[in-house]
Amino acid sequence: MSNDRRLSAPGQLQTGDDFATSGIVTAELPDVPLAEFARAHGLRVAAERPQVVRYLKHLWLRRHFIMAFATARNIALYTEARLGQLWQVLTPLLNAGVYFLVFGVLLHVSRGIPDYLGFLVTGVFVFNFTSRAFIASSTVVTESLPLIRALRFPRAALPLAYVMIEFEQMLLSMAVLAVILVCTGEPITWYWLLAIPVLLLQTIFCVGVGLASARLGANVNDYSQLLPFLMRTWMYLSGVLYNISTLDIGPRYVAILQINPAAIYITLMREALMASQRQSQPGAQPYNALKCATWKHFKAAPYLDWSAYCRPITDPNHYWFYAIAWALLAIVLGFFFFWRAEAQYGRG
Amino acid sequence: MDADKPMVVVDDLHVVYRVFGAGGDRGTAATALLRIMGRKTRGSIREVHAIRGVSFVAYRGDAVGVIGRNGSGKSTLLRAVAGLLPPERGNVYTDGEAALLGVNAALLDDLTGERNVVLGCLAMGMTKKETKEKFPAITEFSGVGDFIDLPMKAYSTGMGSRLRFAIAASKSQDILLVDEALATGDAEFRVKSHARIQELRKDAGTVFLVAHNLEEVEQTCNRVIWMERGKIVTQGEDVIGIIDRYIAASGGAPVERDPVTGKRIHARVPLKT
Numbered sequence: 001m002s003n004d005r006r007l008s009a010p011g012q013l014q015t016g017d018d019f020a021t022s023g024i025v026t027a028e029l030p031d032v033p034l035a036e037f038a039r040a041h042g043l044r045v046a047a048e049r050p051q052v053v054r055y056l057k058h059l060w061l062r063r064h065f066i067m068a069f070a071t072a073r074n075i076a077l078y079t080e081a082r083l084g085q086l087w088q089v090l091t092p093l094l095n096a097g098v099y100f101l102v103f104g105v106l107l108h109v110s111r112g113i114p115d116y117l118g119f120l121v122t123g124v125f126v127f128n129f130t131s132r133a134f135i136a137s138s139t140v141v142t143e144s145l146p147l148i149r150a151l152r153f154p155r156a157a158l159p160l161a162y163v164m165i166e167f168e169q170m171l172l173s174m175a176v177l178a179v180i181l182v183c184t185g186e187p188i189t190w191y192w193l194l195a196i197p198v199l200l201l202q203t204i205f206c207v208g209v210g211l212a213s214a215r216l217g218a219n220v221n222d223y224s225q226l227l228p229f230l231m232r233t234w235m236y237l238s239g240v241l242y243n244i245s246t247l248d249i250g251p252r253y254v255a256i257l258q259i260n261p262a263a264i265y266i267t268l269m270r271e272a273l274m275a276s277q278r279q280s281q282p283g284a285q286p287y288n289a290l291k292c293a294t295w296k297h298f299k300a301a302p303y304l305d306w307s308a309y310c311r312p313i314t315d316p317n318h319y320w321f322y323a324i325a326w327a328l329l330a331i332v333l334g335f336f337f338f339w340r341a342e343a344q345y346g347r348g
Numbered sequence: 349m350d351a352d353k354p355m356v357v358v359d360d361l362h363v364v365y366r367v368f369g370a371g372g373d374r375g376t377a378a379t380a381l382l383r384i385m386g387r388k389t390r391g392s393i394r395e396v397h398a399i400r401g402v403s404f405v406a407y408r409g410d411a412v413g414v415i416g417r418n419g420s421g422k423s424t425l426l427r428a429v430a431g432l433l434p435p436e437r438g439n440v441y442t443d444g445e446a447a448l449l450g451v452n453a454a455l456l457d458d459l460t461g462e463r464n465v466v467l468g469c470l471a472m473g474m475t476k477k478e479t480k481e482k483f484p485a486i487t488e489f490s491g492v493g494d495f496i497d498l499p500m501k502a503y504s505t506g507m508g509s510r511l512r513f514a515i516a517a518s519k520s521q522d523i524l525l526v527d528e529a530l531a532t533g534d535a536e537f538r539v540k541s542h543a544r545i546q547e548l549r550k551d552a553g554t555v556f557l558v559a560h561n562l563e564e565v566e567q568t569c570n571r572v573i574w575m576e577r578g579k580i581v582t583q584g585e586d587v588i589g590i591i592d593r594y595i596a597a598s599g600g601a602p603v604e605r606d607p608v609t610g611k612r613i614h615a616r617v618p619l620k621t
Contacts, residue, residue, distance in 0.1 A: 027404070027405075027571065027583050027584040027585065029403060029404070029405060030405065033359075034357050034358075034359035034360070034403060034405070034441075035359055035439065035441075037354070037357060037405070038354070038357035038359065038439075038441035039441075041353060041354050041357075041443070042443065043354065043355075043356075043357055043441035043442060043443045044441060044442065044443070045439055045440065045441055046428070046429060046430070046431035046439075046440040046441065046442045046446065047428075047431040047432075047433070047434045047435065047440065048431075058473075061473055062470065062471065062473065064470050064475070064476050065467065065470035065471050068463075068466055068467055068470055069467055069470075069471075072456070072459050072463045072467060075459075075463075076456070076458045076459050076499075079458070079499075144456075146455060146456070146457075147455055147456065147467075147471065148432070149427070149432055149448065150447070150448060150449070150455065150468075150512070150516070151447060151448075151468065151471045151472055151516075152430070152431065152445055152446065152447065153471045153472070153473070157471075343431070343434050344434060346432050
């Protein structure tokens with residue numbers, strides 16, 4: 001809240017409010033101005049937000065609180081459902097099933113993509129993590145208002161806990177994904193280990209956006225209403241269901257879509273887990289105009305893998321650079337954005 | 349220990365609430381659209397000037413009672429001292445951390461009492477080990493018994509506030525702010541919490557107590573702040589004097605007091621014969 005709209009000095013007590021207080025010894029205030037008096041005795045402004053380093057230290061001291069809060073929320077989330085914790089596995093499975101039915105079986109978006117089921121499910125799970133970090137964090141301040149109003153602790157602990165919940169959910173989803181991939185004949189290779197750094201970078205990114213989203217959700221009432229639509233638009237733009245490089249929108253826009261954070265983490269995860277993705281990504285083979293044109297024309301077996309002979313629009317080697325850059329940008333900006341309003345949360 | 353050490357200094361404090369959706373605007377889509385288009389700026393926001401220039405100093409070991417009618421700004425004052433409401437003007441200075449206990453300060457309703465105790469302790473900055481050590485004492489103090497493994501939404505109002513008090517009072521806070529939290533407790537719990545507040549005072553903390561039960565204030569507090577319409581009418585260590593004036597101003601019958609000790613004399617209701 002800004003202080004620029006200050007109020008004029010309050011009026012005197014009206015006549016009806018004059019209370020008989022004669023004969024009572026009123027406590028004397030100190031002679032010096034109170035601000036000086038307070039400072040001289042080493043008192044601090046109550047609603048002041050702590051400096052960044054002190055804030056981070058307090059946050060670190062609350063790490064057990066963050067974990068306990070995440071676990072407790074997670075349990076509370078599923079206690080009402082009869083199947084309980086099983087929903088943690090069922091939700092991603094059903095999600096993937098619906099998308100596969102609509103886009104894989106009914107609409108044939110899968111044209112030109114080998115191993116479409118694995119491609120789709122990886123995309124859905126990875127994108128869900130990002131979008132859940134946005135959506136869940138947007139309500140964390142309003143949902144935890146009683147806690148915020150009762151106890152003093154660094155408020156960033158709350159969105160952090162919410163992202164931890166989504167991270168736990170993501171780990172389970174990854175286990176489900178691994179089973180699906182093995183069932184669809186994907187070989188288990190050392191490349192799978194690359195999923196770990198991808199997941200770590202994405203988690204850092206999610207913590208950053210979670211912090212930003214928490215402040216927006218607390219300050220702007222319309223934000224959480226708008227968010228699901230924004231997320232759905234973002235999903236359709238990020239190649240969850242299709243291959244971005246097949247879009248006919250010109251190389252510049254394709255490149256922009258390819259380096260957006262959601263698409264970056266999805267692509268890296270697909271390349272870590274799926275052999276066909278590693279082999280068929282544009283640029284994986286030396287450029288061959290004829291083979292590339294054949295793939296673009298048919299987009300069907302046996303030419304599915306020939307997109308590898310096309311020129312890459314964005315150099316795949318740069319994907320890791322973008323993944324790191326997005327993660328750092330999100331965590332730094334998100335943290336400062338959240339921290340700046342630290343004293344405002346909970347005023348309601 | 350230095351008894352003259354100030355713990356809370358409130359310097360010309362003003363607190364303003366901004367309330368959305370106050371009268372005039374019927375909240376229809378059309379009015380919202382007009383607002384967005386800038387024709388009617390902030391039409392439905394009303395400002396409530398809840399605290400209007402309050403100054404006082406509370407010292408180490410003080411138990412300060414805050415009295416006044418509903419809506420006089422008592423709870424707002426406590427929330428400002430806790431650092432939960434930023435002041436519009438003026439400042440609140442405190443030495444150390446403040447914890448606020450209020451009637452509606454439920455923790456997490458859909459979690460069990462047990463989890464709430466653990467979360468509360470960890471949020472207050474205790475380590476895992478400290479939490480484990482304090483846990484039996486907290487449940488014992490709260491007296492909720494077997495209900496400890498039920499979700500807090502299954503608790504009665506009194507049980508909920510007892511557990512919350514037990515959690516917040518488990519750590520010796522520098523400043524403990526109690527807002528009507530004891531009002532819903534039963535007689536036995538009041539005795540216990542009264543004793544605990546005295547203990548916390550001895551631990552060199554400062555306690556603020558908002559209560560409509562004036563006898564409770566009389567027994568617990570050594571200072572009183574009387575507020576009306578966001579301002580202090582009077583404040584001081586003459587607890588009995590101020591309370592008697594407050595009762596008179598509210599139109600209540602004067603309290604009969606022992607002329608020497610100042611203690612209340614409770615008239616016995618004569619038995620019907």
